[in-house]
Amino acid sequence: MKRAAVIGLGDISSIHMMCIQNNPDITLAAVCDTDEKRREQAPEGVPFYTDYCDMISNENPDVVHVCLPHNLHVPVSISAAEMGTHVLCEKPVALNAIEGKAFADFEESHPDIHIGICLQNRFNESVKVLKAIIDSGKYGKVCGAKGIVPWARSRDYYDSKPWRGKWNTAGGGCMINQSVHTLDLLYYLGGPVAGVKASVSQLLNYGIEVEDTVSANLFYKNGSHGLFMATNANYKNESIQISIQLEQAEFAIIENVLYQMRPDGDRERLAEDAKLAGTKFYYGASHGILIDKFYESIEKDDQEYLHVKDALMSICLIDSIQKSGRIGTYVELE
Ligand SMILES: NC(=O)c1ccc[n+]([C@@H]2O[C@H](COP(=O)([O-])OP(=O)(O)OC[C@H]3O[C@@H](n4cnc5c(N)ncnc54)[C@H](O)[C@@H]3O)[C@@H](O)[C@H]2O)c1
Numbered sequence: 001m002k003r004a005a006v007i008g009l010g011d012i013s014s015i016h017m018m019c020i021q022n023n024p025d026i027t028l029a030a031v032c033d034t035d036e037k038r039r040e041q042a043p044e045g046v047p048f049y050t051d052y053c054d055m056i057s058n059e060n061p062d063v064v065h066v067c068l069p070h071n072l073h074v075p076v077s078i079s080a081a082e083m084g085t086h087v088l089c090e091k092p093v094a095l096n097a098i099e100g101k102a103f104a105d106f107e108e109s110h111p112d113i114h115i116g117i118c119l120q121n122r123f124n125e126s127v128k129v130l131k132a133i134i135d136s137g138k139y140g141k142v143c144g145a146k147g148i149v150p151w152a153r154s155r156d157y158y159d160s161k162p163w164r165g166k167w168n169t170a171g172g173g174c175m176i177n178q179s180v181h182t183l184d185l186l187y188y189l190g191g192p193v194a195g196v197k198a199s200v201s202q203l204l205n206y207g208i209e210v211e212d213t214v215s216a217n218l219f220y221k222n223g224s225h226g227l228f229m230a231t232n233a234n235y236k237n238e239s240i241q242i243s244i245q246l247e248q249a250e251f252a253i254i255e256n257v258l259y260q261m262r263p264d265g266d267r268e269r270l271a272e273d274a275k276l277a278g279t280k281f282y283y284g285a286s287h288g289i290l291i292d293k294f295y296e297s298i299e300k301d302d303q304e305y306l307h308v309k310d311a312l313m314s315i316c317l318i319d320s321i322q323k324s325g326r327i328g329t330y331v332e333l334e
Contacts, residue, residue, distance in 0.1 A: 008067035126258035140247025145226035165208030173210030179230035200325025
């Protein structure tokens with residue numbers, strides 16, 4: 001039985017606690033939030049702390065789940081790992097690429113500590129099937145990709161948690177917070193990216209610091225192109241769409257279903273994502289799968305989980321898109 005602890009009892013923590021409680025091999029040993037008012041969110045009998053270092057010293061968890069504002073991901077993860085616990089950290093992997101690279105160096109120099117990052121959409125059934133099709137080479141190479149995220153966030157979303165609208169605490173807006181999953185998949189499925197040209201803007205009128213709308217052209221190393229468009233300024237949350245054009249076939253994920261698109265306009269249903277009851281549909285359904293796999297990797301002492309180094313490209317892409325948006329020209333990925 002592994003002992004879990006959750007740091008940060010905000011919106012996403014309920015999914016982590018639910019997935020922990022759904023897994024018979026994990027027990028929720030303690031929870032922590034600096035906000036004393038969150039004490040009531042601790043499930044009955046689970047100790048509540050306001051200091052995560054005290055919690056780790058007293059409760060000795062095997063794993064801490066870091067569910068904190070973005071600026072705290074790397075410092076808290078590293079400090080917990082230095083105290084000897086494995087770490088499962090929410091996305092994004094870091095506030096920016098420089099911090100992400102330092103985190104990946106830390107991971108490399110601490111091979112006995114497992115540090116996992118919650119980019120759970122990689123475990124969606126639709127993505128797993130599409131990745132296998134691409135890797136099989138059956139339909140040739142990737143020659144185009146598209147990722148669209150037409151989402152909505154209210155003024156209250158930012159007002160109620162002011163860290164979300166600020167550069168120093170969020171590291172950006174709709175890219176780092178919402179569409180990081182889609183950018184990660186455009187890289188994971190589409191292949192290595194050489195550079196980007198982007199437009200980064202604000203359409204909402206909320207007085208936040210960070211971007212709410214982005215369009216970018218991803219220039220893949222193999223010469224193909226990827227279109228990425230993301231916004232929080234839609235009037236409602238609509239399905240993410242991801243399309244991958246291979247040399248001899250086209251595939252699309254729409255409303256969590258993977259289709260093969262036929263030249264005559266028909267489409268064949270190939271796979272569908274599981275649903276996770278009690279969560280927002282746009283989180284995707286794979287937190288549970290990612291969390292179960294992470295604990296399994298600790299139990300089996302293997303490397304089968306989503307590492308810091310796997311998540312690094314998503315933050316490098318975001319930094320390059322932000323830079324291209326600022327200077328208005330093509331930016332090569334470092
Ligand atoms: N993977 C996903 O699909 C997904 C979805 C939503 C949010 N997230 C991520 O989850 C993280 C948290 O987002 P949220 O919306 O739940 O935020 P939130 O603001 O609702 O919750 C953060 C909590 O952390 C607490 N906190 C702040 N500093 C602390 C500290 N030093 N020690 C202990 N607690 C502290 C706050 O009091 C707050 O309760 C973010 O990284 C976000 O990007 C991921």
